[in-house]
Amino acid sequence: MNYIEVTVTASPDYSDILIAELGELGYDIFQETENGFQAYITEDLFAEEAVQELLERYSFAGSFPYEVKAIAKQNWNEEWEKNFEPLLISEKVSVRADFHPKPEGVEYDIIITPKMSFGTGHHETTTLMIENQLTLNHVGKRVLDMGCGTGILAIMAKQLGAENVLAVDIEDWTVENAKENAEYNGCTTLEVRLGDASVLEGEAPFDLILANINRNVLLADMPVYSQLLLPNCPLVLSGFYTEDLPMLQEKAAEQGLTYESMRTKNNWVSAIFRKNGH
Structure with missing residues (x-):
């Protein structure tokens, strides 16, 4: 099944709020951007009217421009690989993709290929x-x-x-x-x-x-x-x-x-x- 990507322009103060609201609508994957965030939902659950209604409820805080794009499941790796960077947690846990080299001196090393799933550690x-x-x-x-x-x-x-x-x-x-x-x-x-x-x-x-x-x-x-x-x-x-x-x-x-x-x-x-x- 394809996914729908909704890219929202929002300040950090309102990005978290809007992400939480979209989570209630069935969006289950989120990625921060320089100007806001991207939210993903399966094609069958997507309703643009619901997005518009949500953003209008927060119109008192200003305008939240957004763009909608369909993403094929098989193209997901290409999407996340563009931005996926290796991560070090508590100086002990390395979280990386298989195309990243294993860092030296870490106690735990986890390789993640997220595809359509939430949870890269980021x-x-x-x-x-x-x-x-x-x-x-x-x-x-x-x-x-x-x-x-x-x-x-x-x-x-x-x-x-x-x-x-x-x-x-x-x-x-x-x-x-x-x-x-x-x-x-x-x-x-x-x-x-x-x-x-x-x-x-x-x-x-x-x-x-x-x-x-x-x-x-x-x-x-x-x-x-x-x-x-x-x-x-x-x-x-x-x-x-x-x-x-x-x-x-x-x-x-x-x-x-x-x-x-x-x-x-x-x-x-x-x-x-x-x-x-x-």
């Missing part, structure tokens, strides 16, 4: 999630990665010593891409599954759950995360803004999860919660 939420992962014990653990995108967090979990990793995403092409990336990184035992939280029914509990999705999905799936998490084990969330944190803290508390800490970058948040118990 978005704040992915970086924050990895920074939080580096603080948690993965050795011998059973880990769940919800909304896995490229599979970068699941691959990070394996490199940090996780014994059993399950990655889940709702898009078939994302699942395909995550499997490919797992193979690139030698994660032959990493399982990637198509679906939402409903495909977890009957699963054994996890020692660690990672979920980098969006606020509404996190709120809706919090009971599932709590049910599948072993006592005293961490849940790491991202995909939301600082102003959304109290809402997530309240929902987590209702499900027996205690808030521990958070990291922020450009108003994006990754927070760690822990399952109550003994």
Whole structure:
């Protein structure tokens, strides 16, 4: 299926707001530009009227010019390769494409070919999630990665010593891409599954759950995360803004999860919660 690229001209102050709003409309991939950002949505979900209505709601802040372009799935690599640069996270984790040389002196090296999937590490939420992962014990653990995108967090979990990793995403092409990336990184035992939280029914509990999705999905799936998490084990969330944190803290508390800490970058948040118990 083809994708629609919407290029929006906006100041940094309003880019984050508009990205969050477009996320609610089904746009699932975003890329910053010098003058704003690009948002991507599958052709079947695209409605230009919805984009116009959204931008008009923020007309009080000025004009937000935009352009629309169709992008064939097979051309996606060409699009991201134009701007994809290798990344170093916390001076420990290298995230690169296979055409970049491996840097010297890093502890962890992840090769990502994102294709149509979200999660190269360049978005704040992915970086924050990895920074939080580096603080948690993965050795011998059973880990769940919800909304896995490229599979970068699941691959990070394996490199940090996780014994059993399950990655889940709702898009078939994302699942395909995550499997490919797992193979690139030698994660032959990493399982990637198509679906939402409903495909977890009957699963054994996890020692660690990672979920980098969006606020509404996190709120809706919090009971599932709590049910599948072993006592005293961490849940790491991202995909939301600082102003959304109290809402997530309240929902987590209702499900027996205690808030521990958070990291922020450009108003994006990754927070760690822990399952109550003994």
